[in-house]
Amino acid sequence: MTSFRKTAAQNVPEGFDLDNHPKVAIIVETTIPPVSRANLRMYWLAREIISQKKALVNMIAPSRDLPSRRSYFIEWIWMNQFPGFGKALYGAFRLPVRLWHFLASIISIVVLEMWYRRAGARGFCAIHAWNPLAGMAAVVAGVIIRRPVFLDFTDFYSDIARTDMPLLSKPLVWLENLVLSRARRVFVVSDVMREHLVANKGLPPDKVIVVPDGTDAETFRPGLDGAAVRRKLGLSEEIPLIIFHGDIKHDDGVDVLLHVLAKVAKVRPDVRLLVLGGGGPYFETVIKPLIDELGLAGNIVSPGWIPHQEVPAYLNACDIGAMTLRATLNHDNYLSFKLFEYWGCGLPVVVTKLKAIGRIVKDGENGLVCPSEDVDAYTNAFLRLIEDRELARRLGAAGRELVEREFDWRQIMKKEVAHYTESVLDLASR
Structure with a gap:
């Protein structure tokens, strides 16, 4: 003692x-x-x-x-x-x-x-x-x-x-x-x-x-060197880059996101999905085989888990934050860290229509909202943000402002x- x-x-x-x-x-x-x-x-x-x-x-x-x-x-x-x-x-x-x-x-x-x-x-x-x-x-x-x-x-x-x-x-x-x-x-x-x-x-x-x-609005913020991350990943600035960040479980809807990506890629073959995180049995047994089945290996960038302090720079390298969650009891009641981290870095988000998150994310004001597991609706939302850069900038800026005002730790x-x-x-x- x-x-x-x-x-x-x-x-x-x-x-x-x-x-x-x-x-x-x-x-x-x-x-x-x-x-x-x-x-x-x-x-x-x-x-x-x-x-x-x-x-x-x-x-x-x-x-x-x-x-x-x-x-x-x-x-x-x-x-x-x-x-x-x-x-x-x-x-x-x-x-x-x-x-x-x-x-x-x-x-x-x-x-x-x-x-x-x-x-x-x-x-x-x-x-x-x-x-x-x-x-x-x-x-x-x-x-x-x-x-x-x-x-x-x-x-x-x-x-x-x-x-x-x-x-x-x-x-x-x-x-x-x-x-x-x-x-x-x-x-x-x-x-x-x-x-x-x-x-x-x-x-x-x-x-x-x-x-x-x-989130920590001082750490998760726009203006970090996303270009360096893109160079590290071998991606040019012109490539549309969507990100999913976090654990991957069935309820997170990453399998749905892959089906969406396949349809987006038919219109924009250059699109990429950055999977930051993942791992675990579900990722290995369900997500990886689905990537191969849909022929998406060339559209997926998956560096795995990275140190938390490096995440903001990776988010700054991306164009859109994805949250294609399934509508469950838990998802209807909870809030997601990744929503505020996407917003903190000024990213526009595509999210599922859920009860609690729906009281924060307003469709067309600070994000685009789609019904759970609606592949066509998600596809249209991602393509809309890829093609309309001004809309993407405006939605991301609105999310950033909300984080600064109400959601800083x-x-x-x-x-x-x-x-x-x-x-x-x-x-x-x-």
Whole structure:
């Protein structure tokens, strides 16, 4: 404990002290700086808590593999790694990996709280988590150390599992319901999701707070060197370049996008689709064979996953952002990071007509909206933006303006941190 306190004390930001400030435990999937888009929301929450000097933040996360385990301060966030298998989160053994991470998160929070108390320092005032499994770890740890749980509920994982892991779909419904009922505050990303939880899950309206997803408007911005990316990819400036960015699962509709691309290519054979991300069994077993079946190998550029800090330059190299999502329970309720990242870089977007996203994307004002899985409608929308550069510029500029005004993380997270009131902070005991 002495070594821990010396290390921590050397790195505590100005205006804080280790003994007298409360701590917030935040459970995340991977390390900070974020190597996963899933961590970004919690990262910006931690930054805002610290910026307002309300509390110190202990982030609880697995190491990428056993040899990489360490704990460190970065941007005044105290990153507490337990021995884990972060690089296997989406692999064949993801279920046992996640179960170990669940248990290790609970143990880590209990041990840290014991360290703080033994040293006479203020401990945790609350535990904050994102997604149902981390939320359940927070609930169990909260019962043990008698602290409230705040939950960021941004997706219906039970609905995602319906196609990805069907055997887990019903257990995940139970898990979601339990975590939602035990959390003191539930932060959701849309009015539609709030209405659903109140009407269908019976949550009290004052418990569910809308805090949308967003992006870092200073990082995701127009004017970056997209030309250098095109040169790296071997693409000239004249080639129309559509981008899909992120994970690829059945509900993301990338198979639909490929059928759309095949029809667009009949009119514009020079069109290219940049697939930034992908990977996983669905990409290998469904998407790759479909590319070959449709004869699109020459129209696809797929560099795979790249470091998050390089993504904005790749977006600046593109002409149109694609979101051909299927209409599902989850997609009707959620917001997508990639929408705000496309907009942040000034790209026009083609999106599916969905409930929550539809309250933000207005057809012909800041994007083009199409019915789910309507290949002809998507095709016409992409061709319209390829041929009408002024329309594309105007829609992209409108999206950028909206991000600056309403969807920058720096402004968004102020609303969430406001719920760390003095009565919550005072729960941190010695």
